[in-house]
Amino acid sequence: MNNLYSNHRKSLMSRLSDGLTLLSGGAEVLRNGDVSHPFRQDSDFLYLSGVGEPNCHLLLDPKRRTSTLFIQRIDAHHKVWEGYVPGLAECRKLYGFERVAYSDELPKRLKKAKKGYRKFYPNIAALAKHAKLLPLKKKPCLELADLLQELRALKDEGELALMKKAGDITARAHRRVMDQARPGMREYEAQALFDSACLGSGLKHLAFPSIVAAGNNGAVLHYRKNDAVLKNGELLLVDAGAEHNGYAADITRTFPVGRRFTPLQRDVYAIVLETQKSCIEMLRPGLNSAELHVHSMTMLADGLKSIGLLTGDTTGLVESEAVRLFYPHGIGHLLGLDVHDGAGGSKRKLENPFKFPIRFVAKLEPGFVITIEPGLYFIEALLNDPKKRAKYKNSVRFSKAEKMLGFGGVRIEDDLLVRNGAPLNLTDSRVCPKEIAQIEDVRRAALCRSS
Ligand SMILES: [Mn+2]
Structure with a gap:
């Protein structure tokens, strides 16, 4: 199962080998009061990660051949109300990622990873959240979105x-x-x-x-x-x-x-x-x-x-x-x-x-x-x-x-x-x-x- 997603990441990185790809997954949408709509992961994010949890990010670094999954850091309040969420070690095993980190470490990790790259491929959600962290030209999301459509059309x-x-x-x-x-x-x-x-x-x-x-x-x-x-x-x-x-x-x-x-x-x-x-x-x-x-x-x-x-x-x-x-x-x-x-x-x-x-x-x-x-x-x-x-x-x-x-x-x-x-x-x-x-x-x- 995990192979499925790591193969998807590999084929994406081989096609966008000149840049750093950053995707943000879906976030929960409030319905009313304390009630959220049922969460459904963003399809591109799912295609590349298999991760069904909200508020995650994915950093693909083709030069260093690494992909890092960022998950939200869960506090006691979350545990009381929402219950169990897999941690770093479990996510590594569960989703087959060599690197898993908390989302609050993303700016630091991104700063390091940016070295050696002049091109960046964020998805729309990543652009909205992390624009300040990425030196970007206009319409930067289209190439990534188009490539994902191309890859996703062929089912393995x-x-x-x-x-x-x-x-x-x-x-x-x-x-x-x-x-x-x-x-x-x-x-x-x-x-x-x-x-x-x-x-x-x-x-x-x-x-x-x-x-x-x-x-x-x-x-x-x-x-x-x-x-x-x-x-x-x-x-x-x-x-x-x-x-x-x-x-x-x-x-x-x-x-x-x-x-x-x-x-x-x-x-x-x-x-x-x-x-x-x-x-x-x-x-x-x-x-x-x-x-x-x-x-x-x-x-x-x-x-x-x-x-x-x-x-x-x-x-x-x-x-x-x-x-x-x-x-x-x-x-x-x-x-x-x-x-x-x-x-x-x-x-x-x-x-x-x-x-x-x-x-x-x-x-x-x-x-x-x-x-x-x-x-x-x-x-x-x-x-x-x-x-x-x-x-x-x-x-x-x-x-x-x-x-x-x-x-x-x-x-x-x-x-x-x-x-x-x-x-x-x-x-x-x-x-x-x-x-x-x-x-x-x-x-x-x-x-x-x-x-
Ligand atoms: Mn139909």
Whole structure:
């Protein structure tokens, strides 16, 4: 385990060998009174150290080939209220650092380490805290942040093992919701099924607040309220994931609250499912992620034509972005220590070959983990927007689309490892099915049990 982080430090130091790198980790954020928000370490700091404690710093000295972890000095008051925190010797062992010191020694140590260096690479938090200690030119953080994005995009074996476990437990938690959700429940009760399944399987933290959206709430892309009642005849969209040592899973399943999809739900679902499977098949090293996104737009546009919501030439529907009225997000994102894990650094950035804007344009490489998550939504704010109605009057059948308001949305999301040959799907569909027949089997059994 410790090797994982020391290897990350080594590769960073070999790339920034001409300067001293200083990172400050996260600090606790006060919620109110004496209560802090749950602490989550800064992802770059976690990548290089594995340390989950707040108020730490990391000094990387490539010339002397040393890395020093600075931890906070704990006083009696802290011990009384917060309890045990590992000390110097334990941190050395626990996190595999050759040097561990208290944070109050940082100025002195830094002064010594600065000798022989003209370049310094602080992260933003270190710059904010230690600006006086570092002679810096402007925008000094960008190079470090960019390099960390580049390094973090490629997952090594140790990271993949963590992500696989996060994926496995997340898939099982989704299955539990599919097995136990029933009409009359609140969304947060379904959320409790998911969240507690992750905690109960040894993963204490979620990668993001679970999105549990019934019916029309499925049309809210980052829905957070989770308090509506699940109604028979509606769909339930669950987009949620656990994290394991900081490494995220991010899976979405959409299924009927009752036993079966309605014919209309089935049609919309089948379009999204075919698109998702086709995009997964297309995944390979060297592919421009923009091509993948446009492929999903094309398939969804064709599908929307087949159910009479769009009309006209498919290429035109993609290029004019008419399809974005029903699919207003990208095909996916890199996944890692952040659920939206950056875009692989500026080196991998490609020219967008299309005439319309696309957010994630990068060349895919073996070792990337990417989500594939097409969706279709019926969003009032888009379908009733007068400007959009004027612009797309010849391509969107608004009279028909209006009748879809209230439907909500369908999204299907798996996590994929890009590798030579076919990608590896980290989301086990035998555990949390995405095929219509299998979902209906699970729901039928679920509602038989609960009735
Ligand atoms: Mn996602």
